[in-house]
Amino acid sequence: MSNYRGVHDIGGVPAGEVVPSEHDYALWEKRVDAMMVLLSKKGLMTVDELRRNIESLGADAYDEMSYYERWVYAIAQTLIQRGVISIDELGRRISAVQARSDDGT
């Protein structure tokens, strides 16, 4: 039965004790959240697109990525699928951001 479940569909699946974990959200996480809210308000993305892209992650990636890592991935996927940005320009920009950081700037 569990083979027919999506990676996100975990209600009732055996699991361990609930650890009452919390953390203060980092600015980058809040910005991802804000980006999703803004894109929704502007009609550039729906919550269902967010979900579809998160839910189609492989099981390992789903577990290994943190919550807002899954979100930023899903936002990027949606914007590419909609043709708002190209996969190429995103890749180039990520490299540029990383290069800037290596410079210490």
Next chain:
Amino acid sequence: MTERHQHEQGVPHRHPLRPDQDDTLTYWRAMEIALRELLIEKRLTSADEVRREVEAMDNRSPVDGARVVARAWTDPQYQQLLLMDANAACEALGLERGLYKLIVVENTDQVHNVVVCTLCSCYPRFLLGLPPDWYKSRNYRSRMVNSPREVLREFGTVVPDDVVVRVHDSNADMRYLVLPRRPAGTDDWSEEQLAELVTRDAMIGVTFAAEP
């Protein structure tokens, strides 16, 4: 540590000041920056707009939910509205109406309600702010639906056997908030005083309202 110093055989140099926040640039953080820059360049948003949205989220907290609950405890008519049309009830207090349907479920001496989102993390964010990590955790999402009493005990909450536990599974279009039971011994309390007893966890349903 001295600011300017020399390592063995090195040139004297300053270390960069250690930042308060760990801003290690992971791949995903770089992706967030890249996306934000591209959206700003394409004039689909602006830095200011992003900042304001972050501030708006920072300003949402369980204090808003507590106001709603305290009003319902003191005003039967408002409680009726809250249970019938929770979005309208929020609006009536000058709060956000919310972008999705909100359903408020009332705890009584016969029923204890608790909220989960098995599929992800749906949560009444406009009344409680962002959800705690445990709410989004695999263990909570998996087990709350089939072992609710056990999970509640892990939160230190023991629901008597003769009280029904009702678990509500949220989704993207529909969120739940628990209206906890008003604690005994608060008959002459003001709405503001009562609101102090209403915790986030009580509105999720994993605990009761605080005792006076």
